[in-house]
Amino acid sequence: MNKEDFFIKQISNSKYNGDDGAFIDGYVYSMDAFFENVHFKKDWMSLKQIAYKSMLVNISDAIAMNAKPKYALISVAIPNSYNENDLKALSSGFKKAAKEFDFEIVGGDTIENNKLDISITIISKTKEPKFRNSAKINDFICYTGKLGSCKKDLETLLNGKKIKKSSKFMTPVLKADFFYEAAKYVNASMDISDGLFLDLEKLSKASNIGFEFIKDIKEEVGISGEEYEILFSCSAKNLKKIEDIAKKHKVKINIFAKAIKGSYKSSFENHHFKN
Amino acid sequence: MNKEDFFIKQISNSKYNGDDGAFIDGYVYSMDAFFENVHFKKDWMSLKQIAYKSMLVNISDAIAMNAKPKYALISVAIPNSYNENDLKALSSGFKKAAKEFDFEIVGGDTIENNKLDISITIISKTKEPKFRNSAKINDFICYTGKLGSCKKDLETLLNGKKIKKSSKFMTPVLKADFFYEAAKYVNASMDISDGLFLDLEKLSKASNIGFEFIKDIKEEVGISGEEYEILFSCSAKNLKKIEDIAKKHKVKINIFAKAIKGSYKSSFENHHFKN
Numbered sequence: 001m002n003k004e005d006f007f008i009k010q011i012s013n014s015k016y017n018g019d020d021g022a023f024i025d026g027y028v029y030s031m032d033a034f035f036e037n038v039h040f041k042k043d044w045m046s047l048k049q050i051a052y053k054s055m056l057v058n059i060s061d062a063i064a065m066n067a068k069p070k071y072a073l074i075s076v077a078i079p080n081s082y083n084e085n086d087l088k089a090l091s092s093g094f095k096k097a098a099k100e101f102d103f104e105i106v107g108g109d110t111i112e113n114n115k116l117d118i119s120i121t122i123i124s125k126t127k128e129p130k131f132r133n134s135a136k137i138n139d140f141i142c143y144t145g146k147l148g149s150c151k152k153d154l155e156t157l158l159n160g161k162k163i164k165k166s167s168k169f170m171t172p173v174l175k176a177d178f179f180y181e182a183a184k185y186v187n188a189s190m191d192i193s194d195g196l197f198l199d200l201e202k203l204s205k206a207s208n209i210g211f212e213f214i215k216d217i218k219e220e221v222g223i224s225g226e227e228y229e230i231l232f233s234c235s236a237k238n239l240k241k242i243e244d245i246a247k248k249h250k251v252k253i254n255i256f257a258k259a260i261k262g263s264y265k266s267s268f269e270n271h272h273f274k275n
Numbered sequence: 276m277n278k279e280d281f282f283i284k285q286i287s288n289s290k291y292n293g294d295d296g297a298f299i300d301g302y303v304y305s306m307d308a309f310f311e312n313v314h315f316k317k318d319w320m321s322l323k324q325i326a327y328k329s330m331l332v333n334i335s336d337a338i339a340m341n342a343k344p345k346y347a348l349i350s351v352a353i354p355n356s357y358n359e360n361d362l363k364a365l366s367s368g369f370k371k372a373a374k375e376f377d378f379e380i381v382g383g384d385t386i387e388n389n390k391l392d393i394s395i396t397i398i399s400k401t402k403e404p405k406f407r408n409s410a411k412i413n414d415f416i417c418y419t420g421k422l423g424s425c426k427k428d429l430e431t432l433l434n435g436k437k438i439k440k441s442s443k444f445m446t447p448v449l450k451a452d453f454f455y456e457a458a459k460y461v462n463a464s465m466d467i468s469d470g471l472f473l474d475l476e477k478l479s480k481a482s483n484i485g486f487e488f489i490k491d492i493k494e495e496v497g498i499s500g501e502e503y504e505i506l507f508s509c510s511a512k513n514l515k516k517i518e519d520i521a522k523k524h525k526v527k528i529n530i531f532a533k534a535i536k537g538s539y540k541s542s543f544e545n546h547h548f549k550n
Binding site for chain 1: 380
């Protein structure tokens with residue numbers, strides 16, 4: 001067991017834990033950290049891009065649970081060297097996300113620190129939350145978009161080279177409109193943040209299922225983290241409906257496995273960037 | 276204007292900002308950071324004490340708004356060097372607070388970092404929230420407890436010396452039971468985190484009032500931060516009721532000013548510890 005899992009187990013056996021967010025009384029509460037030298041290096045992206053991505057990775061949790069962000073709290077630790085323009089750039093990234101996804105920044109905390117460390121709590125609303133624990137035997141297992149580029153781009157950055165501005169590693173491309181429409185046909189869902197293989201392991205554990213792979217998933221696809229695509233399961237009956245909705249929203253759907261009795265364990269470690 | 280104020284102004288003109296937490300639909304949402312070398316140094320306190328205090332400073336916001344903590348989200352950045360015992364010590368501090376104040380830790384994030392940085396969001400419930408903007412002319416202005424020791428103890432720590440285990444700087448003493456009973460007689464309230472003078476400035480601004488001091492507040496009392504006492508205002512009529520409740524709970528009440536027309540500006544800077 002890694003330290004993260006150990007700590008989470010220690011700290012809480014809450015029934016609300018285990019999904020991308022905690023669903024309580026119509027709301028989904030999700031919180032994610034986005035820290036310098038842990039999730040990004042400052043010369044990789046502009047301050048606006050950093051702030052914007054820190055929001056997107058949080059919003060991704062809400063979307064994967066079929067919840068719409070309503071409010072955000074932001075705790076930002078800011079280096080003393082930042083000037084007013086830097087602060088403006090940062091806040092413009094936060095505000096961009098709030099505007100785009102139509103929610104309000106209602107509070108938080110600002111402190112001085114040796115590096116830029118952001119933690120965000122998103123409060124989202126949903127009438128029909130989606131969880132990780134409700135995939136059913138014979139469900140098709142699917143993900144949106146294309147996986148693999150984030151790992152490649154991360155490696156490029158770690159090698160001191162530049163990546164394209166359009167890179168999903170720089171700016172995750174969330175599939176909000178598609179998923180809010182498709183969710184009613186979905187049994188279980190979560191976002192792909194740790195990499196498909198590791199996230200499948202979580203889905204397997206939560207839903208108590210194994211997988212029979214229809215398509216071969218290459219290693220560079222399965223261990224690419226921070227993709228923020230949606231991993232979901234649905235019945236054979238609903239698959240066509242979801243495919244139609246995906247087509248309408250120009251979202252690629254990959255049907256790559258079926259849920260079977262059993263369990264699934266990834267043989268790969270967490271591939272988040274660590275300093 | 277300091278950078279914190281500038282950034283907060285940039286990021287949000289939400290009507291929910293400006294109190295210890297954001298009151299929305301029966302809930303209060305508050306978020307505070309508790310970072311190594313910003314709020315504490317690791318040789319000052321045990322990991323359990325650090326985790327416990329990080330919770331208390333957040334719960335303090337809820338209490339000051341007359342809200343009862345129900346759920347917490349915790350984002351913890353943990354040094355790689357921490358072993359299982361360290362993680363257990365940390366989580367025991369978080370759990371101690373959750374047990375004592377009867378709320379549930381429902382989620383968050385755990386990452387690896389070069390130092391221990393904690394951000395916490397507390398979700399609290401209240402039927403009668405208290406704000407900073409409702410102090411009225413002629414109100415008495417009061418605070419609970421004794422102010423000054425936290426600044427002294429912080430200085431002692433910064434000088435490399437030890438402080439008592441019973442120090443309020445180590446373990447804030449929240450006046451929850453008193454305030455939940457007294458709140459209905461209170462007009463405006465907030466916790467004292469930046470120091471009485473600076474927090475009075477915030478109260479003045481929010482309620483659009485000035486202060487006529489009944490008692491002289493010494494500098495070492497007025498600029499002592501992280502006290503986590505409650506600053507509140509009440510009518511002359513309600514003062515006696517509040518004093519009776521305070522007596523019952525063995526809480527000291529200091530009546531030190533009256534609200535008058537005008538405004539109040541502290542001549543002191545923020546005295547939070549900065550590295």
